[in-house]
Amino acid sequence: MRPKLSALAALLVAALLLLPSCIVNTSDPSANPQVNVTETAPGTSASVSPSPSASVSASPSASPSASTGSEGGLDLSGIAEFAGEPFISLGETSALEAEAAETLAALEAGESISFESYSPLDSLGRCGVTFACIGTDLMPTEERGEIGQVKPSGWQTVRYDMVDGKYLYNRCHLIGFQLTGENANEQNLITGTRYMNVDGMLPFENMVADYIKETSNHVLYRVTPVFDGDDLVARGVRMEAISVEDGGEGILFDVFVYNCQPGIEIDYATGESRLADESSPSASPSSAPSSPSATPAPGVDTGVDAGTAAADYIVNTSSGKFHLPDCPSAAKIAEDNRLDFSGSRDELIAQGYSPCGNCDP
Amino acid sequence: MIIVAATDDRGAIAFNHRRVSSDRVLTAWLVSLAQESRLWMNEYSSRLFEGADVSQPHISVDPDFPERAAPGEFCLFETTPPDRWLDRAERVIAARWNRRYPGDLFLTLPPDEWKLTKRREFPGYSHEKITIEEYTRA
Known part of the structure; x- marks a missing residue:
């Protein structure tokens, strides 16, 4: 038996239009379009196709300190405004505890328990709940590939000098690449701020990944983007996890991570943005000059729009240079280190590569 | 008392009453520490050593372990706030994971008016690099 998967009924809420930077506070919940969660075979990270057998009922429990919807959904009216920390705890227990117990029983019965599932995009092109039981068998064995071809809902290419890496938005993996090796899957990528990606989500992904590597245990892991009404950009993500074999002694958390960037106001309906203390937009998609300074932190999901300046490059994945x-x-690059890339110069730079000093691409 | 704690890049040692990370290589190093002098900890931390080769009975478990530790004895802080014991400590040994984890319990590094006196690194089992830093009063 596999752990039950979730049919997404992410509870979403009504209208806040252009919010002050990092403020998330809404009311008037409305239901998100129902989507069916689908599942990939254990040990794979392939694209996901609908699987009627994977749709099941909602979890009965909810976190105590916030009004929570079923299956990872969240009522934003119960979420405090951003107060300078990238996440808030939704409680010290987990709605996944019962499923963890079921999963452990399945494991003890000799069943394979690893799986990963991703919701189909809704009618607005938005991601839904992602859910996995992560073991070492799902973790990546190869380097990350390109993700620039995916344009999540609300995607904008915008740069601010005040943002680490310059680019306001990253293509944020809901389930981090280091956990399941799922890369350019549009059902696993949302438009997320650099702050949410690096300061909010990455520490939790690190904690889970290192726990699994250390113990070879499994972790039930669910990440749900939380949208307000018809917004194209999520207000944040709910991250839940519980370790299976030790019943949560190693890993247990239920948090909401704010999709905000201090100092920048975001229109979550469209993804447009501006400096918090200015009334006019300070940047526009693809109009900013390229910069060589956008080097991602290790493990960070980044990616920028290829824009109109797409070209062919040869990347040396060992030296980090592109040609x-x-x-x-380029002709001297070993086959194992050579990557043929089609896209923009900015995109390569944003992914941490630097231009060759000879050919000056 | 010698404060011992494993921290992330920001000094986080625990989140939601759980250590932020563990590594069997570091656990073995802690066992070796207990050969030098008694190593105190709470019950939660003692479970880290289940199955470890603790040939010397120098590990002591007590909920009030910071109170019980004598000068020169080690205290492993995982879910107990360490900063309030800095006044009594002779040394602070921080094992750095060289990673960023979430945290709600921290060790302030470097402590005010303390200085870094020793530093060494070794690879872990699940961590690329673990750095041991030792601080003494300036």
Whole structure:
């Protein structure tokens, strides 16, 4: 038996239009379009197709300190405004405890328990709940590939000098690449601020990944983007996890991570943004000059719009340099380190690569 | 008392009453520490050593372990706030995970008016690099 999966009924809420930076506070809940959660075979990270057998009923329990919807959904009216910390705890217990017990029983019965599931995009092109039972068998064994071809709902390419890495938005993996190796899956990528990605989500992903590597145990892990009404950009994500074999002694959390960027106001309906202390937009999609300074932190999900300046490059994944196809250095790259890339220069730089000093691509 | 704690890049040692991370190599190092002098801890921490080769009975478990520790004895802080014991400590040993984790319990590093006196690194089992830092009063 596999642990039950969730049919997403993420509870969403009504209208706050352009919010002050990092403020999330809404009311008037409305239901998100129902989506069916689908599942991939254990040990795979392939694209997901609908699987009627994976749709099940909602979990009965909810976190105590916030009004929670079923299956990872969340009523934003119960979430405090951003107060300078990238996340808030929704409680010291987990709505996944019962499923963890079921999963452990299945494991003890000799069943394979690893799985990963991703919701189909809704009618607005938005991601839904993602859920996995992560073991070492799901973790990536290869380097990350390109994700620039995916444009999550509300995607904008905007740069601010005050943002680490310059780019306001990253293509944020809901279930981090280091956990399941799921890369350019549009059902697993949302438009998320650099702050949410690096300061909010990454520490939890690190904690889970290192726990699994250390113990070879499994972790039930659910990440749900929380949208307000028809917004295209999520107000945040709910991250829940519980370790299976030790009943949560190693890993247990239920948190809401704010999709905000201090100092920047975001229109969550569209993804447009501006400096918090200015009334006019300070940046526009793809209009900002390129910069060589956008180096991602290890493990960070980044990615920027390829824009109109798409071209072919040869990347040396070992040296971190990229070259023009006719650069003599490109011809010397070992096959294992060579990556043929089509896209923009900015995109390569944003992913941590630097231009060759000879061919100056 | 010698404060011993394993921290992330910001000094986080625990989140939601759980250590932020563990590594069998560091656990073995802690066992070796207990060969030098008694190593105090609470019941939660003692479970970290289940199955470990603790050939010397120098590990002591007590809920009030900071109160019980004598000068020169080690105290492993995982879910007990360490900062309030700095006044009594002779040394602070911080094992750095060189990773960023969430935290709601922290060790302030470096402590005010303390200085870094020793530093060494070794690879962990599940961590690329673990750094041991030792602080003494300036």
